[in-house]
Amino acid sequence: MALKTRFTETFGVEHPIVQGGMQWVGRAELVAAVANAGGLGFITALTQPTPDKLREEIARCRALTDKPFGVNLTILPSITPPPYAEYRQAIIDSGVKIVETAGNKPQEHVDAFKAHGVKVLHKCTSVRHGLSAERMGVDGISIDGFECAGHPGEDDVPGLVLIPAAADRIKIPMIASGGFGDARGLVAALALGADGINMGTRFMATAESPIHENIKRQIVANDERATDLIFRTMHNTARVAKNGISQQVVALERQGAAFEDVRELVAGARGRVVYETGDPEHGIWSAGQVQGLIHDAPTCAELIGRIVREAEEIIRGRLAGMLAGV
């Protein structure tokens, strides 16, 4: 069984299920497992310390799967930006044919990718940014709601409203991101006008996810209320797992603390360390509200198979049954 949508057609994958970029998590093992299960996984470029290391990671992933996969390139404002053009060239040279972009002003990168026949899926958090990316010539939009881990933007519009609002205006294929973890969410996204879903937190809690088992257990244990929004006062909001450090940041921001004080607190508390050491209290790490719907850490094949199978049951069973008055 498969769900055929404009997204699966345009991007050439079996299932409309995407594992988008995740800093420190989007590595070859996870991406290849998603690809082998018929989903679309993305290696996170900036998790690799250099463009050459990214070339090695892409080669490593290709050794693990014959199926298509992509690379995420997120453009963040920075005083000392990473060498984006070199990372981009590494992606193109490696023959990767699908890229997920995120962040501001991707036009230069979109142009370069398109010139080399690379399909671009652009992730953004508002209808206006989706329309802007569509005008830039991207091939698909990943529209990211308030529920999501990482950067939800500053509009605070959840998927139930954001997805149909975007579907009313965006013409190219669109997937929905933020708050998705199971078949119920997939069918909801398709009903709301999306052509597929992106999942982040859900793929963090899988057998092939390259993070410490304790963190997977913490995601399973956490409920939908166990996240915090930090960096609101800097207009750079991030949704992270609620812990002692995130609560300190929230309290500092509420008191009107200076940027430097908040930054200092966070600088010593990196997500990478959490993922490696397995201490969920050791740093700031990303997790979305969907952790309230995550109750296990299956393989990617089990997870994707389950979602597609249950989506069919919901459509042919539950929903059609309501129409039939069963």
Next chain:
Amino acid sequence: MALKTRFTETFGVEHPIVQGGMQWVGRAELVAAVANAGGLGFITALTQPTPDKLREEIARCRALTDKPFGVNLTILPSITPPPYAEYRQAIIDSGVKIVETAGNKPQEHVDAFKAHGVKVLHKCTSVRHGLSAERMGVDGISIDGFECAGHPGEDDVPGLVLIPAAADRIKIPMIASGGFGDARGLVAALALGADGINMGTRFMATAESPIHENIKRQIVANDERATDLIFRTMHNTARVAKNGISQQVVALERQGAAFEDVRELVAGARGRVVYETGDPEHGIWSAGQVQGLIHDAPTCAELIGRIVREAEEIIRGRLAGMLAGV
């Protein structure tokens, strides 16, 4: 065509579409129009100045429809509370058989309604409050997400996550509230595990809605970003239409203003006046993010008919077509 669910069965209505309580809006004309269209409308008890006026409003509604309708009784903390027990008695005496409760500690009211064979639908904003109401013996839950107009609570969990999280634990029929305005939302809610939807803002912009035409036009004009959350600092958050006054409140709260200052600003700016005079800048008035999906002000019969018809098209057409690979 009809959608038969546990909600329509338990509450004895044709369509799983509810127009829940709305202060100053939930009057006989609107409620009767919803009932005549096969939905379930609720008269808002406290919009009537006295229990006797509520008896008259119920009689007026009954003259307008032969179909079932209900009354909303919202219990709000107050220094000088309205005579809740007298309003409750007016409902029971009038022979109304469905009540929507909202607010804190409804046990006393639930017991009284149940003793008189009145079915109770309890509206709440979290899984734990839904479970608590289920234990109190209510007949259904209306679970209200972060998107909603009015009081979303303090958890900030949107429907995409809240509905399935609630469906995993609540056993009695459950409808979803907040962010719903069209067939896409209805099918999404049913897929996520709900047995129907509640709509507020969408019913404000209907022909039979007893508010000034200018306010209906403003709802149609507003997009999904045109709301504000006020009273956050008082832990009594309300989502309202964004206007000059709501922005002043947000700014005052951000500055850490005293409760009295905020209250003074709001006291002179009542929603009732907005609805009567038709000046959307004149006061604080409720509207949800779903206004971004509202593009007209049809009759309730047109609206409900359209939603049910399009829901069937989504289920039998769009979703089944994706499975068939059409």
